[in-house]
Amino acid sequence: MAASSGMAQSQIQARSYQTNRTVRTTAPELAVDDLISTSATVAPTVLGTATLRVTFPKPVQPGQQGILVIKPSASLATVLGGMSLRTYSTSAQNPDNPMQSMAMSTSPLIQVTLDPSDPGQQQVKFMATQAFDQIELTATTLLNTSYSVDVSAVFATVAPLPVQLTAFRGKATETGVALSWETASERNADYFEVQRAESLADGFSSLGQVKCAGASTQQHIYQFADATAAAGRHYYRLRQVDLTGTEIFSPVVALEAGLLAGLTAYPTLATHTLHVSGPAGAHLRILDQQGKQVQAADIVASQQQQLDVSGLPGGVYFLRDASTGLSARFVKAGDR
Structure with missing residues (x-):
């Protein structure tokens, strides 16, 4: 089946590969041909990584998607843990400086789904943050685990997004x-x-x-x-x-x-000690009625803390979390 038959008119396919940037990859030309049924094989070894860099006939713009059709030889989780993607622009001042670098297992820009034309394959999609015309797939071994990845096609969206x-x-x-x-x-x-x-x-x-x-x-x-x-x-x-x-x-x-639990302070009429409950890590400030800071404290991981307010003059005060704006009111009893 031709790769173009599964592609919309708003997509372009990578049509060549970089010989000097393709290492430990068998039949790289099959990743950029017209057949989705043929594929290049990217196979890292314990001695080094494997790479496949392909080139598009025109640039892919920011906001568009790059898409690789792959078939891993091992479990998807294992393979993704050893793979990364980089994009390049041949028109950049330094063409070998990547425009984007993404680890497949952790990058929030990457999405992996089943290929609709073949459930045995996966589509790896990512959103471009900068213009590019080359995609490089890099695979490394994990704890000396050997695997390979077949790459059937590499394409991208080019039409204006809706x-x-x-x-x-x-x-x-x-x-x-x-x-x-x-x-x-x-x-x-x-x-x-x-x-x-x-x-x-x-x-x-x-x-x-x-x-x-x-x-x-x-x-x-x-x-x-x-x-x-x-x-x-x-x-x-x-x-x-x-x-x-x-x-x-x-x-x-x-x-x-769940970090913004309410901020509470009791007793509302405090003499010596104020019991405070709030989100862990809160940066607390005690303000007087004029908004002037008179004391500061942090809430530790227990989310509860006792504050010594015995040194404050009698009056109305406000306990405020500087990072969230949450506040609680209390009154400090005057000395008798």
Whole structure:
């Protein structure tokens, strides 16, 4: 089957390989031919890494996707742990300085899915952050474990994306995680699907959908609240789908949820000791009624701490976390 038969008109295929940058790779020409049924084999050894660098006929722009069709000889987790991708631009001042460097097992820009034309193969997709016209795959052995990777095709998207995403961010709150993103323009856009993963190795699951503006050259801001996020690290991404069903994934946002537990201080009328409970690592400031700092402290990992306030004059005070803005009010009893 021809590689081009599974490619949309908005994609281009790598058509040549760099002899001086292709090492320990068998039949590299088969990674850039017209047949998806043939492949180059990248096979690292204990003596060194294996590389395959291929070249596109024209540059791939930032925001577009690079895609490799691969088939590993060992478990996917094992193989990904020893592989990395780099992109290059032959028009750069130094063509051998990578534009992007990505470890396949940890980079938030990389997504690995089953190839729709052959379930035995995988598609490795990544988002370009800078223009490139070369992709280099590097494979190393792990603990002397031998494996190889067949590369059937390398291609990239080149057509304008339906959505120009300019920002995607997340923030932990007391009620979960607040996500927001911005678009500069939209064309034939249908909806965003918000996805979450507990680890990059486990894969993403859908949290919900947000309808796109559809067609616009104006800035649009979107928001989504994840109220189900438990305490701990989470990974979020956007799956944007256009009216034809074409999908594009955003970069991944990683953040810690459950860190903004309420800040409390008791007793509200303190004489010598103030008991404080709040998020671990909070940087606390005690302010008087004029907003002047009169004392400082940090909460350790136990999330509970006792503060000696015996030296404060009697009056109303505010305990505030400098990093989150959370605050609690207490009164220091005056000396008798």
